[in-house]
Amino acid sequence: MxxxxxxxxxxxxxxxxxxxxxxxxxxxxxxVQTLCVLATLIxxxxxxxxxxxxxxxxxxxxxxxxxTKEFExxxxxxDTAPRGGLAHAIIGTFIQTTIATSIGTPIGLLVGTxxxxxxxxxxxxxxxxxxxxxxxxxxxxxxxxxxYQLVVLPMGGFSGLAGTLALAVIVxxxxxxxxxxxxxxxxxxxxxxxxxxxxxxxxxxILVCWRAALSGIVTGVLLAFARIAGETxxxxxxxxxxxxxxxxxxxxxxxxxxxxxxxxxxxxxDLINIAWAGALLVTLGVLAVNIVARLLLRTRK
Amino acid sequence: MNRRSxxxxxxxxxxxxxxxxxxxxQQATITGAGATFPRxxxxxxxxxxxxxxxxxxNYQSIGSGGGINQITNRTVDFGATxxxxxEAQLREANLIQFPTVMGSxxxxxxxxxxxxxxxxxxxxxxxxIFLGRITRWNxxxxxxxxxxxxxxxLPVSPAYRADASGTTFVFTTYLSRVSETWKNGPGAAxxxxxxxxxxxxxxxxxxxxxxxxAGAIGYTENAYATVNRLITTQIxxxxxxxxxxxxxxxxxxxxxxxxxxxGFAADLVDLGGPNAWPIVAPTFILLPTNPVADxxxxxRNTMRFFDWAFRNGADAARRLEYIPIPEAVQASVRSTWSQxxxxxxxxxxxxxxx
Amino acid sequence: xxxxxxxxxRSRSSSGAGADKFFEWLCVGAGLFVLGLLGAIIITLFxxxxxxxxxFGPQFLWSTAWQPVEGRENYGAAVPIIGTxxxxxxxxxxxxxxxxxxxxxxxxxxxxxxxxxVGTAIELLAAVPSIIFGMWGLFVLVPIVxxxxxxxxxATLSALPLIGGVFDSxxxxxxxxxxxxxxxxxxxxxxxxxxxxxxxxxxxxxxKESAYGLGATRWEVVSGVVIPYTRISVVGGxxxxxxxxxxxxxxxxxxxxxxxxMFTSIFDPSTTIASVVAMEFxxxxxxxxxxxxxxxxxxxxxVISFIVLAxxxxxxxxxxx
Numbered sequence: 001m002x003x004x005x006x007x008x009x010x011x012x013x014x015x016x017x018x019x020x021x022x023x024x025x026x027x028x029x030x031x032v033q034t035l036c037v038l039a040t041l042i043x044x045x046x047x048x049x050x051x052x053x054x055x056x057x058x059x060x061x062x063x064x065x066x067x068t069k070e071f072e073x074x075x076x077x078x079d080t081a082p083r084g085g086l087a088h089a090i091i092g093t094f095i096q097t098t099i100a101t102s103i104g105t106p107i108g109l110l111v112g113t114x115x116x117x118x119x120x121x122x123x124x125x126x127x128x129x130x131x132x133x134x135x136x137x138x139x140x141x142x143x144x145x146x147x148y149q150l151v152v153l154p155m156g157g158f159s160g161l162a163g164t165l166a167l168a169v170i171v172x173x174x175x176x177x178x179x180x181x182x183x184x185x186x187x188x189x190x191x192x193x194x195x196x197x198x199x200x201x202x203x204x205x206i207l208v209c210w211r212a213a214l215s216g217i218v219t220g221v222l223l224a225f226a227r228i229a230g231e232t233x234x235x236x237x238x239x240x241x242x243x244x245x246x247x248x249x250x251x252x253x254x255x256x257x258x259x260x261x262x263x264x265x266x267x268x269x270d271l272i273n274i275a276w277a278g279a280l281l282v283t284l285g286v287l288a289v290n291i292v293a294r295l296l297l298r299t300r301k
Numbered sequence: 302m303n304r305r306s307x308x309x310x311x312x313x314x315x316x317x318x319x320x321x322x323x324x325x326x327q328q329a330t331i332t333g334a335g336a337t338f339p340r341x342x343x344x345x346x347x348x349x350x351x352x353x354x355x356x357x358x359n360y361q362s363i364g365s366g367g368g369i370n371q372i373t374n375r376t377v378d379f380g381a382t383x384x385x386x387x388e389a390q391l392r393e394a395n396l397i398q399f400p401t402v403m404g405s406x407x408x409x410x411x412x413x414x415x416x417x418x419x420x421x422x423x424x425x426x427x428x429x430i431f432l433g434r435i436t437r438w439n440x441x442x443x444x445x446x447x448x449x450x451x452x453x454x455l456p457v458s459p460a461y462r463a464d465a466s467g468t469t470f471v472f473t474t475y476l477s478r479v480s481e482t483w484k485n486g487p488g489a490a491x492x493x494x495x496x497x498x499x500x501x502x503x504x505x506x507x508x509x510x511x512x513x514x515a516g517a518i519g520y521t522e523n524a525y526a527t528v529n530r531l532i533t534t535q536i537x538x539x540x541x542x543x544x545x546x547x548x549x550x551x552x553x554x555x556x557x558x559x560x561x562x563x564g565f566a567a568d569l570v571d572l573g574g575p576n577a578w579p580i581v582a583p584t585f586i587l588l589p590t591n592p593v594a595d596x597x598x599x600x601r602n603t604m605r606f607f608d609w610a611f612r613n614g615a616d617a618a619r620r621l622e623y624i625p626i627p628e629a630v631q632a633s634v635r636s637t638w639s640q641x642x643x644x645x646x647x648x649x650x651x652x653x654x655x
Numbered sequence: 656x657x658x659x660x661x662x663x664x665r666s667r668s669s670s671g672a673g674a675d676k677f678f679e680w681l682c683v684g685a686g687l688f689v690l691g692l693l694g695a696i697i698i699t700l701f702x703x704x705x706x707x708x709x710x711f712g713p714q715f716l717w718s719t720a721w722q723p724v725e726g727r728e729n730y731g732a733a734v735p736i737i738g739t740x741x742x743x744x745x746x747x748x749x750x751x752x753x754x755x756x757x758x759x760x761x762x763x764x765x766x767x768x769x770x771x772x773v774g775t776a777i778e779l780l781a782a783v784p785s786i787i788f789g790m791w792g793l794f795v796l797v798p799i800v801x802x803x804x805x806x807x808x809x810a811t812l813s814a815l816p817l818i819g820g821v822f823d824s825x826x827x828x829x830x831x832x833x834x835x836x837x838x839x840x841x842x843x844x845x846x847x848x849x850x851x852x853x854x855x856x857x858x859x860x861x862x863k864e865s866a867y868g869l870g871a872t873r874w875e876v877v878s879g880v881v882i883p884y885t886r887i888s889v890v891g892g893x894x895x896x897x898x899x900x901x902x903x904x905x906x907x908x909x910x911x912x913x914x915x916x917m918f919t920s921i922f923d924p925s926t927t928i929a930s931v932v933a934m935e936f937x938x939x940x941x942x943x944x945x946x947x948x949x950x951x952x953x954x955x956x957x958v959i960s961f962i963v964l965a966x967x968x969x970x971x972x973x974x975x976x
Binding site for chain 1: 661672674676677678679680681682683684685686687688689690692693695696699700703725753754755756757759760761764765773775776778779780783784785787788790791794795836843844845848872873874875895897898901902905924929932933936938939941950953956959960961964965968
């Protein structure tokens, strides 16, 4: 009866039981703490491994040629053939992401404003918010399929335009989310003060609220930009890829993720090295934009 | 760092790529898509033709199935496929088909202790490996064939192309030719249902899969095996001889091709020549016979490009271990180009001077 | 928390009122546009997939066939669907304990000066593009799985009673369901960790302090106070991670082995909806049964993701208010 731990027994009166209980609790606590530190180290280890692999293989291949020359076929079989680079892909990515962000940001901004200023608590607002979140996490390849059916087939060809539209669809929900979050943080007293001065609502929103939330909104735009710069799947079915430097939106256009994908699968070691260099470029670019965005957010606070 | 300087910095960085853009002359561009099989040679030709023809080639190697798809949808100027289309299919899609080079499919293996071109395989054994009936490398049948080698006790890991591929088409055509079971089972196509093994993307994917797994076996176009220094095997051909995957045996097969079939669909698989490599195939270009007004220039330039390649590209092809098409066939090909007409019914190809 | 500031009925100038109406309609229009966008995506995918649904009927959902040869075409969605669900669930099982550990560390254990940099580093993991994960997975993770897990331990694992069958496989190439689950786990780890950390930090300090005051250890505070308080939001965050994992394309395509066959072991290759679409859509002829089957698969993926995301949002609603 008293071989097992008796709940009615006051542990304080039984020093051995108390000490054992304390030891066990401390042990469990230590164990969990160690596991948590381990978990964090594992997470950091993966990041380190990815960056390390990228740096190792990417830097080895990264040089001025890769940055400035457009695609050339493999030099296998002909050592006098010129080496190629990723200039076509860099320019293509830059054009498509910039235009996609320019298209998606105003729409996202307006929707976020709608959710924060006009639709708090309304059914329609809830529905729009929900739909925006679904689009945020929707598989990007399905967006590629959608634009293929809607734009590529009627146009009769792949185009930078289709790729841009697919990326814009991905930008919109990111900007909506950050805009709404930032605008709801602005205290109502600010709004009331502006309206009390006689300003119409639209001026209040644009000149005061947007300005107050600007760095947060810009953060959202930068994050969206970084995200679409790395997207491959939707571009696979829309802008298709182009090995020649092209700024023409009505024809196929290259992009860094597509170039990486194709050259990594090309079967030729010199092209695969270029793919790693491209991977390094994309990752560095994306990480840099992310860090800048976070710094912006922090300085605001 | 205040906001204004941050924006200025960003704007400055954005302007750099614009400044670095090289000046390129006004050049016509042709877009093609399809087979990865001939990609190295098409790209080399494209690079060489830029100067003399002022044509830039944008070739996307998305696989033969993709090439057929894109040209049927008229989203590119020409399609490239290793799997020839038959007469009915060509007529229905308003396409002509012509060959450009021939290439060979080889088997690659990763077996410790087994050197290049030493492993001997027969059609029956190859089929059984890909059917999953032979699961270990020291299976009695393999040991029997390779008495001079030490066959390791490793599991057999077949690797195949997961994307639609003309290389798969050629290889499965071979398997269907040598095995009734395969013909009635997975069959021959650019994409089949493989009973066993891992799928990888592109020739690179298969090369990678084989390189990284001891006991792996895969199939790939010859150029990729050579450039990646993969171990290839001998195969017993229809005449009963074990042949090596080298230029002589490829050319022996290519020499006996019958080019009179519709669409130039010469069948070079499992030929009877004593020294012939059993898996050789031509690769084809698909061109619309009725391009829309916007695509007429692209059509003309495609024909100019391949005309130039026929006359000047044989060396480049051979260096990449492809076999050029015989001159007589090239002349035949040019005569079929007269079927390509613009919307007002005039032939677009008017001869090499165009 | 805050009400929308309503429009003043006594606007000064008519242009002010007109401009207000115009701006409001602009915003509402944008909102409706987003709704329309989602509707258009769903409808496009459904219409595209309709021929396949009509051809194969409801058995499309559980058929394991995938025969692309012309003349005997037969497609079934079971293999991709099960592949998608199994890899995502396995990814969650692997990622959640690690994410929890990270969240616990960041909220309770880490010294102040370390919290910001470590938190940022974990968030940067979320920013890495998925094709990079695919390449890293193929070149780094797959050989590790192959050489350090499968070859040494494969035999012992398959000999385990009851669950041994799960590990028994003839596939030694390393690209497998297990490799795909690992890569997915690493990809969704930062999302789940960030969500958990955010909700842990929302627990009113007074609850934790009273527990500490009673002499509880850190672990007891977290297990006894923080988790019960936040468990609904935590599950919501997990569902969010699950939703991401379901739709991941590039990372999975590189490492899953792309075999349209039902797998019997986690070391077997398989495929997911997203990767089969990425692989086979470019090759499919417009209007063909194959393309229709792929669009049907896309529609099914959308439905599955939609349901998971809806559940996640419903669970997280208290956090969002």
